[in-house]
Amino acid sequence: GRSAVTVTAVMLGLASIVAMISMVTSIFAGFISYLDKSLSADYLVIPQSIILGQGNVAAGPRLAAEIRHAPGIAAVSSLRITQGKVDGTAVQVIGIDPDAYLKVAAFDWNTGSSDAAVAQLRSGRWLIANGIYAAQHSLVVGQAVRLETPNGIRTYHLAGIGNDYLNAKLSTLYASQTNLERDFNVTADVLVMANRKPGADPDDTRIRIARIVADYPAFRLYESESWRAEQMATFSQTIVIFDVLVAALALPSLLALVNTLAISVLARTREIGMLRAVGATRRQIRRMVGAESLLLSVIGTALGAISGLWLGYALVTAMGAVGWQMPYSFPWSGLIATVVVGLVFGVLAALGPARSAAR
Secondary structure (H helix, E strand, O other): OHHHHHHHHHHHHHHHHHHHHHHHHHHHHHHHHHHHHHOOOOEEEEEOOOOOOOOOOOEOHHHHHHHHOOOOEEEEEEEEEEEEEEOOEEEEEEEEOOOOHHHHOOOEEOOOOOOHHHHHOOOOOEEEEOHHHHHHOOOOOOOEEEEEEOOEEEEEEEEEEEEOOOOOOOOEEEEEHHHHHHHHOOOOEOEEEEEEOOOOOHHHHHHHHHHHHOOOOOEEEEEHHHHHHHHHHHHHHHHHHHHHHHHHHHHHHHHHHHHHHHHHHHHOHHHHHHHHHOOOOHHHHHHHHHHHHHHHHHHHHHHHHHHHHHHHHHHHHHHHHHOOOOOOOOOHHHHHHHHHHHHHHHHHHHHHHHHHHHO
């Protein structure tokens, strides 16, 4: 009975670890995919604060126009932002240029949507919803959305469901910049993306853009590699928090194993004494307790790894129900680390009880 309880404790602890590692690995893989698709332009001109929402500093169309005409630049697109309401609930509305957006960026599409949705924004009032907003409101492609604007209620239709990096965690709708100007009176850009012409000198092009951006002190120029490196550094800092959580989950498993082995040794004092009386050595007694601990750890680790992989896959799949369709990333390194930790715990847990039994 004690052994069963111990195996269960180890299994639950390690299953939680594997499931958390699976989910975190998949989330990071999904957000890196968003980053590589939606903010992969050669040059990004971003406000000092990139948190989209109310109160962002924006620039008029002149900034994007100047960058567009700079030597060495091939394509330029921008993002514009405003707030609307649907059924009395506020929602962020992002304006994109359907003709230029896909030349410098892309959406990470949910199942059933594609780049054709961007082209559809050119004609009439069409919207793209991100995954969170679509899940919250059970939207399907083609559905009508009554959007409250400063110029009255306007009926849009849903062209597709997709995510980008900056807005993946915010309820967001995307419309054409033409409709944003017509219905919301918004013409200012909060982010400008540009690609370099093939063969253009990277240093010369960057210097030219930097001179333009210098006239807009609220904005900062990034090259794609430096921007990605900065975001990856943020991801790395976040992983430390999850490492602490993993350690917190692993500790109870070790304590349960130590507790069970200690109680088992105390409960079998007579049996162990009889083994010593008939000739068992102290080394043999230590090996017996150590083997028992390792056996329990192996069984608990194996069940925990299998259960954790299943639970992790279920959690990643469940995120799709709230709008985050993340690719499942098999946690090879996390799985190996968990197995090693489980077995090491088994050896460490046996040290004290084994010594006690040998005495």
